[in-house]
Amino acid sequence: MEARLDVARVRGLFPALADGYVHVDGPGGALLPEDVARAVGHALRMPVAERGGVFAASARAEGLVSGARSAVADLVGGVAGGVVLGASMTAVTYSMARAIAKAWRPGDEIVVSRLDHDANIRPWVQLAEERGVAVRWAEVDIETGELPAWQYDDLVNRRTRLVALTAASSAIGTCPEVPEISHRAHAVGAMVYVDASHAAPHMYLDRTALGADFVALSASKWCGPHVGAVVADPQLLAHLHPDKLRSMPDKVPERFEAGAAPYELYAGVSAAVDHLAGLSGETTGSRRDRLRASMGAVARYEGELFSWLDQALRAMRHVQVLGRPERTTPTLAFRVEGMRPRQVAAELNRQGICVWDGDAYARELFDAFGITEDGGAVRLGLMHYNTPDEVGQVIDAVAALRPRPVPR
Numbered sequence: 001m002e003a004r005l006d007v008a009r010v011r012g013l014f015p016a017l018a019d020g021y022v023h024v025d026g027p028g029g030a031l032l033p034e035d036v037a038r039a040v041g042h043a044l045r046m047p048v049a050e051r052g053g054v055f056a057a058s059a060r061a062e063g064l065v066s067g068a069r070s071a072v073a074d075l076v077g078g079v080a081g082g083v084v085l086g087a088s089m090t091a092v093t094y095s096m097a098r099a100i101a102k103a104w105r106p107g108d109e110i111v112v113s114r115l116d117h118d119a120n121i122r123p124w125v126q127l128a129e130e131r132g133v134a135v136r137w138a139e140v141d142i143e144t145g146e147l148p149a150w151q152y153d154d155l156v157n158r159r160t161r162l163v164a165l166t167a168a169s170s171a172i173g174t175c176p177e178v179p180e181i182s183h184r185a186h187a188v189g190a191m192v193y194v195d196a197s198h199a200a201p202h203m204y205l206d207r208t209a210l211g212a213d214f215v216a217l218s219a220s221k222w223c224g225p226h227v228g229a230v231v232a233d234p235q236l237l238a239h240l241h242p243d244k245l246r247s248m249p250d251k252v253p254e255r256f257e258a259g260a261a262p263y264e265l266y267a268g269v270s271a272a273v274d275h276l277a278g279l280s281g282e283t284t285g286s287r288r289d290r291l292r293a294s295m296g297a298v299a300r301y302e303g304e305l306f307s308w309l310d311q312a313l314r315a316m317r318h319v320q321v322l323g324r325p326e327r328t329t330p331t332l333a334f335r336v337e338g339m340r341p342r343q344v345a346a347e348l349n350r351q352g353i354c355v356w357d358g359d360a361y362a363r364e365l366f367d368a369f370g371i372t373e374d375g376g377a378v379r380l381g382l383m384h385y386n387t388p389d390e391v392g393q394v395i396d397a398v399a400a401l402r403p404r405p406v407p408r
C-alpha cells in the first residue's frame, strides 16, 4: 500500500508553526522541525573542536561532517565521498564552477537556462566571460513556463563543456525533463550541473536517473539549516583542482572545503534528511528506502493540495498565474490586476499569510516574462506541513483582493 502523509502528526514536529501564520513561503526557505533545532543545539553544547586532532572533541567534528555527507548522499542517491559541503548552494556553486572552469578554453561553449535561479546562471556566465567561452541560453516558453528539452538539440555540440539547469524552478514550479536534457549533453561530452535545491523537498531524487554529474542543494529549502552542498562522483571530483591552502587536505571531497566548517549546522543537515525520511511514518528499511516512501507520500499529498490551489487561482479573473507547466512542484507565481506584487504580499500578510514578492532570484525568467520592472510577482509554495485549511485561507484571501490606491 502507498504510504500516506499524516499532516497533523507532521505539524506537531514544527514548533515554528505556533506563530499562527500560514507559511506558504517555503520555496524561499522552509520552517525547521524541532529535531533539527535540537540536533544543532546539542552539537553546540558538546565539546566540538576542529577536525584532524587525536582527541574526542576533534573526532566528534569528524563524525558530524561524515554524518552530514552520508545524509546528503542518501537524499540524492550519491556516495558520501562525493558530497562537498559549504555555506550555501550559491557559495558551493561559485567555488565548484571556478574549479570546473579551469579546463575551459576560448571557443568552448556552455549552456545555461532562463528558468534557473541566478545561483545556477551567474557563476557560469561570469566565468565564461573571464575565459572567452560562449554562453548559449535555453529559453522558457512564456505561455507554458516549460523549458522544452528539444531546444538542446541545437544548443549543444562538440564544443559544449557544461549544461547547467534546474530540476525544479523555485519561482514557478516547472520541472524540466532533466534526464532527456542530460542525455543530449552527455552525447556531446558535456557535463551536467543540476540545481536540485527546490526539487529536494518535493520529490525522490536519484542523481543517476537525472543523469546529473553534479547535483547542487540548499538545505534550508528542505527543513535544514543554512548549508549548501554539491554531490558528484568522487572520481570526477578528483579531476578538479580548486584553489586551496597548502595545509588543506588534497583528498576528495575535503580539497573543496576551505576553512573551518559549521559543524553544529552539519548536525542539523543530518537531522533534516532524517526528518524527510521519517515523513511517511515508516520506520524500517534503509534511510534511502524510507526517503523513497516518504517523498512519494509528500508528492501525493502536496500534489492534491496544489491542484486545488492552482485551479482556484486560475479561475479568478483578477489573477494571472505565470505559465502552466505540466510537471511542477507545488509552487506558483501570480500577479493581481491593478496591484503591485508588494501590495499583494502586504495585504496577504495582514491576513496572516506569508508569501514572497519580487523576482525570486529568477531574474532571467522574470525579464523574459517582462515583469521585473513591475515588481515581479507573488510567489507561493506548499510544503508538507501545509494543510487544506490553510490552502482554503489562501484562496479566500486572494479572491478578496481588490486594488487599493498606491500611496504617493
Ligand SMILES: Cc1ncc(COP(=O)(O)O)c(C=O)c1O
Pocket: 027, 028, 029, 087, 088, 089, 090, 091, 117, 119, 120, 166, 168, 169, 170, 195, 197, 198, 217, 218, 219, 221, 227, 228, 361
Ligand atoms: C532553486 C534554488 N536554487 C538555488 C538557491 C540558492 O540557495 P542558497 O540560498 O543556499 O544559496 C535557491 C534559494 O532560494 C533556490 O530556490
